[in-house]
Amino acid sequence: MKNFLSLIALIFSVSVCFSQESSPVYKEIPHQNEEMILVNDIPMIKYELLEQKIKEEKDVFLVLNFWSTTCAPCVKELPDFMEVNKKFKANPKFKMLLVSLDRAKDKDRVIQFIKNKKLTAEVVLLDDIKRMNTWIPKFEKNWDGNIPVTIFYKNGEKIHFNDGEMSKEELENTITKNLN
Secondary structure (H helix, E strand, C coil): CHHHHHHHHHHHHHHHHHHHHCCCCEEEEEECCEEEEEECCCCEECHHHHHHHHHHCCCCEEEEEEECCCCHHHHHHHHHHHHHHHHHCCCCCEEEEEEECCCHHHHHHHHHHHHHHCCCCEEEEECCHHHHHHHHHHHCCCCCCCCCEEEEEECCEEEEEEECCCCHHHHHHHHHHHCC
């Protein structure tokens, strides 16, 4: 009987932990013409889950940006990405997803970065660095692994691959041209 009660207590504890993990990750709060994002946690996913997420967004024009907090060109372009995200995010056919390639052990730094830079697009941490040589060519055969990289999807199909930093104008033009 003692073992049975211990097992019940363990199952209850695990279920409480999982229920807390399913709480919302992002909460946007408008404040004096400014959007702020409060981050309690950031999802850490493997390539297969990211691939599934892209497939699920088949009804939107998806802007997928690979970046890292330690990549100077990535950090430089993010404010422009946030301005463009703000401009288009009311459109139900548009979505921006930022894929951090920071290490899993640096998750807290990524969370702090999101808060400090007031990133308003959805952010995930791709915790799959060991298999980079497997999943990078699945996104683009000519991608050598450098970041930033931005990939555009329309109706679930890749329509444009940008290797390197993008200007605000390039980003806006690519979205405007393809969003219809």
